[in-house]
Amino acid sequence: MIMAHQLDLLVGVILMASPVLEMSPCSSDGRIALFRGCNLTQIPWVLNTTERLLLSFNAISLVVTTSFPLLERLLLLELGTQYANLTIGHEAFRNLPNLRILDLGLSRIEVLSPDAFQGLPHLLELRLFSCGLSGAVLRDGYFRNLKSLARLDLSSNRIHSLHLHSSFQELNSLINIDFSFNQILTLCEDELRPLQGKTLSFFGLKSTSLFSRVSVVWETCRNPFRGMRLETLDLSENGWTVAITGNFSNSIRGSQISSLILKYHIMGAGFGFQNIKDPDQSTFASLARSSVLELDLSHGFIFSLNSRLFETLKDLKILNLASNKINKIGDNAFYGLDSLQILNLSYNLLGELYNSNFNGLPRVAYLDLQGNHIGIIQDQTFRLLNMLQTLDLRDNALKTIGFIPSIQMVLLGGNKLAHLPHIRFTANFIELSGNRLESLSDLYFLLQAPQLQFLILNQNRLSSCKAVHATSENPSLEQLFLAENMLQLAWETGLCWDVFKGLSRLQILYLNNNYLNFLPPGIFKDLVALRVLSLSANKLIALSPGSLPANLEILDISRNQLFSPDPGLFSSLHVLDITHNEFVCDCELSTFILWLNQTNVTLLGSPADVYCMYPNSLLGGSLYDISTQDCDEEEAMASLKFSLFILCTATLTLSLIVTLIVIKFRGVCFRGYKTVRRSLFKDKAWNLEPGASRYDAYFCFSSKDFEWAQNALLKHLDVHYSSRNRLRLCFEERDFIPGENHISNIHAAVWGSRKTVCLVSRHFLKDGWCLEAFRYARNRCLSDLKSILIVVVVGSLSQYQLMRHETIRGFLQKQQYLRWPEDLQDVGWFLDKLSGCILKEEKGKKKRSSSIRLQSITTVS
Template sequence: MMLRQQLVLVFGISLATDPCTLRSCSSEAQVSWYCNCNLTDVPLVPKDTVKLFLTYNYISQVTATSFPLLEHLLLLEIGTQYVSPVTIGKGAFRNLPNLRVLDLGNVKILHLDLDAFVGLPSLNVLRLFGNDLGDSILEERYFQELVSLEELDLSSNKITRLQPHPLFYNLTVLKKVNLKFNKISNLCESNLTSFQGKHFLLFSLRSNYLYETDKKAWAKCPNPFRNITFQSLDIGENGWSTEKVKYFCTAIKGTQIGSLTFGVHIMGSGYGFANLKNPDVDTFAGLARSDLNVLDISHGYIFSLNSLIFQSLGNLDSLNVSKNKINEIKNQAFFGLRNLRVLNLSSNLLGELYDYTFEGLHSVIYIDLQQNHIGMIAEKSFSNLVNLKIIDLRDNAIKRLPPFPHLASALLSDNKLMSVVGTKIAAMQLELERNWLANLGDLYILFQVPDLQYIYLKQNRFSYCVKRHNVIENNQLIYMDLGENMLQLVWERDLCLDVFRALSKLQFLHLNNNYLSSLPQEIFRGLTSLKGLNLASNLLSHLSPGLFPQSLTILNLSRNQLFSPEPEVFMTLSILDITHNKYVCDCALKSLLVWLNHTNVTLAGSQSDRYCVYPPAIAGVPLSFLTYEGCEEDELLEELSFSVFVFTSVTLLVFLTAVIVFTRCRGICFVWYKTVTKKIIGSHPQVADQSEYKYDAYFCYSKNDFEWVQNSLLKHLDSQYFKKNRFTLCFEERDFLPGEEHISNIRDAIWNSRKTVCIVTRQFLKDGWCVEAFNFAQSRYFCDLKDVLIMVVVGSLSQYQLMKHKPIRNFLQRSRYLRWPEDYQDVDWFLNNLSCQILKEKKVPKKASVIELQTVATVSHG
């Protein structure tokens, strides 16, 4: 049952409850389904059958020989046949000695032999609803041997008199009798003598014709329920006015009733009918000695709750007056309800709540006021309700909240709240959906509510932020829904970027439908316990590595605009939804395709929900249909087709021959050039001036690239590797102080070096420390007004891949970078060029630097 409810609530999936919808005309695992099988007789079933379903057939007669001996059968459903009448003969079920449940319901016309149920000593439940049965079903001896009968359903028949046969004395365990939707019009003590001494868990006379013509019939009849007690008595939907309810309560004086339902009545004046009477102090006075716990007077026309109307119901635990026309609650209306814990006033016409409205409800725990027209609430309306835990004020017109006691849940959705400033509320669960809240700064106030764990804020108007408070560090929030707002308008202006910073216990966050085109890099910092994040239905096209907390396991990115997301972003997840995005299916998507084919992450949705959008030729093709065999690891170059190669090779043969000869000898030419230069200029290489700086250059690179950097650069430039090298270099593995904060080491290295050389590789772009060092170097560029940053690109990184990173894009707008040569014989030339760049001193125009500094500052804060 719990699984069924979850499927219905979460996924909207409704599972069939009728067993006959699952299978038919077969037997399996002691259950036989023979529904809708065009049967005219009872079929042969296995002897060990426990459940047998025979509904929706053409079986018109059941006799003593219809069933073989089925000693294990516990449940039989044979109602709802396509023929009528259906005749049940003498001893028709005698071969089913252990039957517990017999369903003969919904046969249009049912003919029963007086001895039809003979031989069923173990029967607990008998359903005879909707069978066109008359008074004789109760007045004759049909149930003479059903000594184990606990539940009898005779609803929706044509019974007019309630005068059960004396044999009902023998049904000592009978607990539930359902007589609703009949035509019973009499109810006196003499009618129910066979029920005296019984305690009914449920007794329903709902929707009959009780005393339809005689308004004062209760005065003429003694108590019909004398010596009978009820856990639940339902006499609703009988068209009773205030006078008839009063007569009834007076007539049954002293009868013990746990729950009494008058629901669907005509008590009350409604809206504007003063000639009709609302319940008053005398209406329910006759129930004073009934020890009533639950009273349901919903679905009526009560306009005013008069003073002391419930004063005689001191033991009442739950009161339901929903779906009336209540517009007025008079002073002391609830006096006497000293033990009331649940009050339902929903779906009425209340417009104001006053200080005296709930006086006398000292024990109330839950008040339901949803779907009224409440716009004004007095300051002390709830202040004296010290035991109140749940207040439901959804779907009203509230603009300002009064103080509340400490609550478990405050349900305030669908109102007109524009701000929570000055609100005095303490609750574990706070629902504020579909209000008019627009200032994201109000969240800093809500986060200070003591013990707040769940907050629902979707479908508000959050679009700007004026911060008034900081979030308390011991915040207890574990669930927050901010879906369907306009947070993009807030964060694109760099406002309230620390709104989640102190929510260290938050586990689930919804940010769907917020028009988000990008996410600030630090927005989720501090969410160290975050498990689930919903970013569905936004405009996200790119996700930066390191954006999400390491604790994240569930991520919903469906219906965004992701082109080619990097799989590194999803490494911590166990459940991921990336359906219905706008994938560009080229070689840049290779890494994602490889990951999708090998990941253990549970992917939501079907494979057809992840499809190409571009290029148009393959739009709509699922990603699972794509192959990446034609894509090299180097994403910059595309593989030339064989046919093009054959076509161009002959034409270029002579030219390529000449180029190859020159190319193979260019290294020797460069050596000759350096030899001649040394002899002309001098034999000693130029040495950098070290009077101002501790190092000539700080080499910044990813730890994963250290071995290559050492062999290719450090050994040829650093003087501690070889004395003939001219530079004193700084790099992490040798020169960073152990135990010092990493960011401090980076900052000291940059400011103590003449130049900073960033070795940009794929690993560099994924390393947050490297990108941060790049930012620091640019900051010094604007402080010293010198070109102190040298960028060396290694590998097959394209211009597009470099420009995706804002700090690098800003650098490329003013400077050029060096690229590591692909041919080994060009290495000496490159090292010479790099050495010249380290030694060169280049000033920066001050005016231009001020403009660029603003841009870099924006990048750093983003």
């Protein structure tokens, strides 16, 4: 019976309280009449087909029978929150025979006729909260004949007594009554006698000061809920002490209450006080025959859980002790709770847990201990919890987890774990976010858990990979969260590139906020089932072809530094977030811009979030507004083809002859050129611009190449070696400050010189300090948006050997570099060319046209 009424009420609420369709205010569409906040002083006329009439936030002061026409289809009437005192007359709603919900809440009712609600045989819910009503509304039979009434809300009124009219006995459908936030100081058996024999799903007495401000003679008051069955009894926020709670438990002895809510109480000594008692074995003893399934004692001051505190609650399945001041769990505190399934001890003051703390809980499946200060847990603390499935220890102070039992879900986020002991994990859900894990060894270890499906390691410090780890085939892992770590530091060493090997069922992977500036080759090759990948908020400049999984559907690569992404990478996607990147809007981006305006992929974010960062003339402009018209190379070059053919033909023969002469006698030619130039410009000194850098160039080379570099380069270029030289050079052996941090010396050298010259030899590629200086120079290139890095390859280094090094690969793919000549007759020419490259200043950028369009950029060899 009660379930049928609950279903009717639920259906009514869903139908009546669904969102109002987009309608003009103060209008009606025949089914819904929307007149909220329309300054009405009386009920408006509406069509007889109206199903919902919404009249809140007006100034209607009178409701009588003639206020409504006959509205046989009306199901919901909303008259709450009127700005005028409301008078409701005799049978005011008789013309609404099929009304299901009547809402008068937050309207001050000045006059209410005892017959106001007559003629509503199908009314399911009556909302009278905050209407200023007194206890007379209960005593004088205002709700008689409401045979379908299931929910009555009288909270926040001026009711001081619950003496119910005998007509409540006839309300056979009534299952939900709320008297919360009234001032009901006592409640005795005679007052609720008309409800005896009924089953109620909810009875609310929250914040009524019940029994807390008066002296009660419990023997004469007796059990107010005698003969009733209550699914939920809410007695929270009444300021009950242990004595009041114990007396009340005695008075309702035998009454059937499935869920008893006593949260926001004042039971317990709290921390540092002794004047208020903690509950003891007798406090809840009288609830033994009440069949209590759920007991909520949260938000109080309980300091100690005394022995056998809940001994009589044999049927209890849920116990909520959260947000108290619990610091001590006595021996056998949970003795007798043979049926308990959920125990919530979160947000207390527990510091240590001992082997005996949870004795007597054979059926607990969920144990919530989050938000305490637990730092030590004995190894056998959870040994007797044979049915435990979820252990929540988040936000504590644990440094080791040797106590973890064999369970399905382990929540350990927000602790102080720096490494993981090699214990046997059987969980399918492990949460370790917000700890201090650094070594990827812990990740490899966790991936060996055979049943693991969900692994969360966000907000750790994963950055170290000091050894090669054996990968494991994990066929069960489906979701892996590694956000907000430092994987870049591990991967840039060339190690741990196989960390995702064998994760054939992984579907979701989060790698955002990991400082990644590259993706190791083939890092995702084994993730054949991956559907969702987040690379957001990293430092990725480019994505290599084939770097993404073939079956990927959702990709978040927002907030990186992508310049010109290849649209072919996104062919398999359904959803893409590429917002807030640093796009370089030149002709290389034209293919991506065309794809952006034509693709069927769902692009997240607004067009304004996909913008140019370079050149300055297009800074902040949306890629959707950029024209690629000027990037059609065929059209731009058509008029030049014939002229270029004639010019090339005429100069080809002469060029071949001159080239052969220069190649054969290039040493002699260069010496002659130098002689002529010195004779012509012998009186002209090389003048630096005002505000120039301290050095013309910083020469970076391995210390093992110093002797060669000095004889081959420095003696012929540096002014300190010869007055005939014209360059002020900086190099480590002479100019670095002894005792200063080496990184600081490198930083000062790179940023204090106009150019940086890297002499890349075999020794250079093995020297970590040289590679670090190379990175600093590249960073300055990106910062100044000009080329200040000159690379000179020395020795017989092949292109393959150079491209093996991730540090310089990106530079060599996009920039030119110099090679030390193999023929001695080319050395003089090479030194002159190198000097020119060092002293050469970047030319200023040409002004862009006023219309927003891409400009073709030509690379000068």
